[in-house]
């Protein structure tokens with residue numbers, strides 16, 4: 158009798174199923190930093206029908222599977238466990254259609270986000286999903302994790318950009334709603350259930366995205382503020398002044414700027430040290446309009462200082478501060494990173510509490526706080542020299558405890574995966590967890606899809 162791997166190879170063809178040394182090492186891990194693990198096999202389907210056949214066989218054999226896309230996830234959702242079969246969507250790529258009248262784009266799940274963005278751009282439209290990993294992450298992974306990013310305040314998380322989905326259920330059934338209509342209230346919108354489910358309820362194979370008009374005349378500025386409360390006042394003032402034109406509102410607290418200037422050699426953005434700097438982008442038509450607005454705000458005492466980009470080079474220089482975390486590996490031997498959210502009104506209090514807790518417990522550790530203030534999303538990093546696993550656990554317990562105390566979330570945009578699973582109950586009530594368990598059991602009764610992730 159054939160085992161499951163032989164059956165997969167027999168059904169899909171030898172070239173679709175890799176085992177042993179034929180498995181490229183990239184399939185051994187995602188970006189969460191867990192120890193690499195070789196899966197039992199890697200299946201590389203080229204069509205929805207092949208995904209369906211693979212799941213049908215795995216379901217019949219009781220074989221656990223883990224779905225992989227671009228492997229840029231930070232929570233271990235796509236990181237294989239011993240004995241699992243990987244279903245990688247990397248060969249299911251391609252934008253199938255851009256419909257300019259409907260302003261929609263249809264793509265296979267394994268299409269890299271950047272390819273989706275470029276197809277939208279070529280049609281004079283914009284994909285509302287954007288994040289740093291755009292070159293390697295896939296649109297299917299973005300949807301499975303309900304990805305966020307830097308323009309969520311304008312376009313929402315991945316969820317708000319999805320109009321239709323095709324998914325394969327645990328038993329291989331294909332369910333399709335390639336809807337292109339903004340309005341469609343014909344019963345439950347089941348597609349929403351799969352967005353952010355991190356591969357635990359089914360495999361997304363095809364997606365219809367709603368596209369947006371391309372914003373014109375985008376201006377960039379860096380604003381200096383004395384507190385998180387001042388940043389929220391600036392946010393409200395910009396929204397009043399520019400309506401839906403505000404695209405980016407990224408906060409960087411003073412320790413973050415100190416690392417950028419003192420450790421990574423960037424020029425000081427302002428003479429004085431300020432509690433928080435905010436990188437702003439808005440579609441204002443002309444940079445002078447943003448400059449006028451910020452000039453008024455300085456005069457009114459709403460902000461302490463500001464600099465507006467006058468050229469593409471200026472813009473790159475301002476964005477370079479926000480992008481310094483990508484260089485942290487060059488100056489810190491390790492760090493413990495967080496992706497949390499707290500209600501916007503309490504961000505200032507939360508920053509004070511996090512800072513005090515880290516300073517009291519780990520005085521030698523550098524700590525930085527930055528994030529998407531408008532989305533209530535903070536990224537916190539604590540860099541203790543020579544931290545071991547026990548210290549990492551301790552830091553996580555302290556930070557998540559503080560976040561929970563503010564009624565916040567242990568995952569704002571990266572998902573729960575494996576790494577945050579022990580902390581899910583800090584952000585969800587027993588009734589919510591029970592409801593999630595009911596959904597999981599209804600859609601994956603044998604528990605074969607991404608087991609040990611999320612729930």
Ligand code: ZN
Nearest residue numbers: 306529536570
């Ligand atoms: Zn982020």
